[in-house]
Amino acid sequence: MTPTVTSTPTSTPTVVDRPVRARIARAGRRVIVAAGVAWLVFAGLNVVLSGRWWLWLVPGLLPPLVFAVVPALVTAGTALLRLGRRPLVIALAGLAVGGAQAGFNPAALLPPSGDVAGTHFKVVAWNTEVWDEWDDPAGFLAFLRAQDADVYLLQEYAENGLHPADFPGYSAIERGELLTLTRLPVRRVVALPAEPAPGSSWRQVYEQVKSLRVDVTAGGETLSVYNVHMPIQLDLVSPLSADFYRQLRLRDAARHRQYTSLENDVRDNRNPVLVAGDFNTSPVMGDLRWLADSLHDAASGSRSLYPASWRSYWPVQLWRLDWAFTSDAVTVQRYEFVDPRRMSDHSLQRIELTVRRAP
Missing domain, CATH: 1.20.120 (Four Helix Bundle (Hemerythrin (Met), subunit A))
Structure with missing residues (x-):
């Protein structure tokens, strides 16, 4: 089969x-x-x-x-x-x-500048995140003192947070949340946009004064240092609410007033200047346009290709909100962001600069 x-x-x-x-x-x-x-x-x-x-x-x-x-x-x-x-x-x-808006620092690829003749200053600028409210006070002050700066430009200073013995040998100039400490002679103090009215409360000064200019002298040279903390952009409210857009317009107007007063004062200032602090402004935002075009970004003295300062708590910091700018007569020898050891969400700016002698 x-x-x-x-x-x-x-x-x-x-x-x-x-x-x-x-x-x-x-x-x-x-x-x-x-x-x-x-x-x-x-x-x-x-x-x-x-x-x-x-x-x-x-x-x-x-x-x-x-x-x-x-x-x-x-x-x-x-x-x-x-x-x-x-x-x-x-x-x-x-x-x-x-x-071009991403915040890179091409100067990091260039050789560092050499020594320049003139008067040397060491400046620290730092948003302290409400002073030592959430920190060990002794550790907080020890961290600040260890910076050994000639001038400290500090933001979010808490009312009555400083005691005479905390920084011996330094003059303390405060306007609301802005505190400038200097061991150099003080020639002039200017609050911007204007000096607060007599009898203003700490909170009123906090809201009004967002830039504090202090002129200091050393070696016959005068340097105007501006301590800056610009208002934030918006409140954390729902973008579906009308209040979100109302607050946005109000805050934009407040930022514009503060930036305009700062820019006008810098424009009329004939001294060498350093403008530093927390600008609440990233490289993609145009609010810094005049300062960036008229002055020099201190990042020219940095070795970081992508300098960023916020949030320091995160493994990677994506935003640079803290800036320092200098005029032509000032050379930045070194500029770096310093780890704040979880005492603030902003890194500390450490700036070493030289004010060149006038010809």
């Missing part, structure tokens, strides 16, 4: 229809090109609107690194998929515009 042989049909591999794959590829290309165009428009609008339109305070909250990472990914995708010259030019333009 002849055996019956049965054959089972073999399954053929599924082949994706080429037109389907082509449609998927075209859709991917459209997405990348659209993302490149959208990012270029957004980055350009940020340059134009930030610091000029109150509602743009919200996009300004983005971590500055986003302005480098997103266009870099779009550019890489455009190049890998060989989308053509025009889309690549758009992607590269987005990288150039966005990357």
